[in-house]
Amino acid sequence: MINAYCPFFGRLSFAQHARGFIRALNRITAVGLIPFRAAKGAVDDEVREMLARGRTPDLRQPGLSIGAIYDLPRAAGAWRIGFTVWETTRLPPAHMAALRELDEVWTPSSWGRRVLIDSGLAEERVRVVPEGVDPDVFRPCSGRRGSNGPFRFLCVGRWSIRKGVDELVRAFSEEFAPHEDVELVLHCAFAGDTGADLPARIAKAAPAAHAPIVPSGPRAQPEMAALYQSCDAFVLPTRGEGWGLPIVEAMACGLPVITTGYSAPADYLDEAIAYPLRVAKLEDVNAPAYDRGAGQWALPDFAHLRALMRHVFENREEARAKGARAAETVRRDWTWARAAETAYALLCDRIVHA
Numbered sequence: 337m338i339n340a341y342c343p344f345f346g347r348l349s350f351a352q353h354a355r356g357f358i359r360a361l362n363r364i365t366a367v368g369l370i371p372f373r374a375a376k377g378a379v380d381d382e383v384r385e386m387l388a389r390g391r392t393p394d395l396r397q398p399g400l401s402i403g404a405i406y407d408l409p410r411a412a413g414a415w416r417i418g419f420t421v422w423e424t425t426r427l428p429p430a431h432m433a434a435l436r437e438l439d440e441v442w443t444p445s446s447w448g449r450r451v452l453i454d455s456g457l458a459e460e461r462v463r464v465v466p467e468g469v470d471p472d473v474f475r476p477c478s479g480r481r482g483s484n485g486p487f488r489f490l491c492v493g494r495w496s497i498r499k500g501v502d503e504l505v506r507a508f509s510e511e512f513a514p515h516e517d518v519e520l521v522l523h524c525a526f527a528g529d530t531g532a533d534l535p536a537r538i539a540k541a542a543p544a545a546h547a548p549i550v551p552s553g554p555r556a557q558p559e560m561a562a563l564y565q566s567c568d569a570f571v572l573p574t575r576g577e578g579w580g581l582p583i584v585e586a587m588a589c590g591l592p593v594i595t596t597g598y599s600a601p602a603d604y605l606d607e608a609i610a611y612p613l614r615v616a617k618l619e620d621v622n623a624p625a626y627d628r629g630a631g632q633w634a635l636p637d638f639a640h641l642r643a644l645m646r647h648v649f650e651n652r653e654e655a656r657a658k659g660a661r662a663a664e665t666v667r668r669d670w671t672w673a674r675a676a677e678t679a680y681a682l683l684c685d686r687i688v689h690a
Contacts, residue, residue: 506541513546
């Protein structure tokens, strides 16, 4: 059995990660679920069984904690593992102190592993376990996308400096004129926001005349799959990703993806299945959410971003073909089932079979 400590219930990306990964792992070996917060509504039979096991954790077994770094030391067990992400080239001392309390740290990408090692963790304590998607939820739509209405670019990611949403809005508004049959859909509210302030943010970031930019409010996971399926391409000029769950979700839905070819996404996309956005340079991190000394992240080439959006808009058959190859790649390599198999292989010598 595995003792799993995580934010299982909620909307944030760590909760999505926990639900997908823990369910898949539970189908390989029994999991005792110890959520950071209680469920607010009904749960299904699988979750009910995991919660029942989690009421009396078996401390002879491994303890696995998923979530923000400061939550990871909650793991209890004979072998304590933390599974987390980071987005810049250096972790602050307080984060490293929390990670050093653990026996092992998992992170989803080879880039993330190198960041943890360069920040001071011993190589033998850092393992790569990817994230994934549920391909039965996130899958290409059956109809031909883009046959009706404008060509739709979609961005999914909290409106922040790291995600580059301001620059995306500016680049789109400068590239596409009001008369062109194209629009940008922004699913970019802050956590806890209703999205009501998105029009004001868009107006501030964009010139007066541009093709439509459409705000999108909060949605449940099945509704998110439908949103991806209703669009023609995905775009995210991120400065750095610990994994990039919306990027993989978009790929799973068959969207051609434009995103920065740096950090964790470099592990799972290339020019054969996506449109990697060039990096102009690495720059020092200067953002309110990060402490001083957080190292660097990428500055995307925003002229290249405009060129890629124009290329995808004007070369739709090529873009659809890349999206189809991306969906096949995700279904083969980047599912929660594959992630759980990788984790179980690492856990096998730690599990006590009573």
